[in-house]
Amino acid sequence: MDRIMHFVFWMLAMLSPLNGVLTTIMFLIVVDFITGAYASLKAGISLKSEKIGNTISKFFIYNLVIISAYFLEKHIVNEVPFLKIIAGFIAITEIKSILENYNKIYGVNPFKVLKGLLNQYGFKETLKQISEKENKEKV
Structure with a gap:
């Protein structure tokens, strides 16, 4: 053992x-x-x-x-x-x-939602929105 x-x-x-x-x-x-x-x-x-x-x-x-x-x-x-x-x-x-x-x-479908967001606002704009939301949450 x-x-x-x-x-x-x-x-x-x-x-x-x-x-x-x-x-x-x-x-x-x-x-x-x-x-x-x-x-x-x-x-x-x-x-x-x-x-x-x-x-x-x-x-x-x-x-x-x-x-x-x-x-x-x-x-x-x-x-x-x-x-x-x-x-x-x-x-x-x-x-x-x-x-x-x-x-x-x-x-x-999360993939379609993400794709729709990227197509609607564009990739840079989507990243900008995400970072703005994170900054607001930190404050």
């Missing part, structure tokens, strides 16, 4: 630099599951164990891919930021899924 505890402690120490990345990805997976379940229930579709199994497999697969990218970057090719690239793609995938679920729940 003592050897197992030493091994677990060693693994946690090796993976401690990944704490923030793994926590963020796990949070996004949980939010995606919650919004997806809510969207399904709102559409009258019952939750299936297959969908829950997909979420559980995402936990393991995404974490293994991120850990692999970390070790690849740290010990083999440290010039290429594999961890940031792969974690970024996973995060974008989960955020896209969350926004799709949001569209199913509320009937509002």
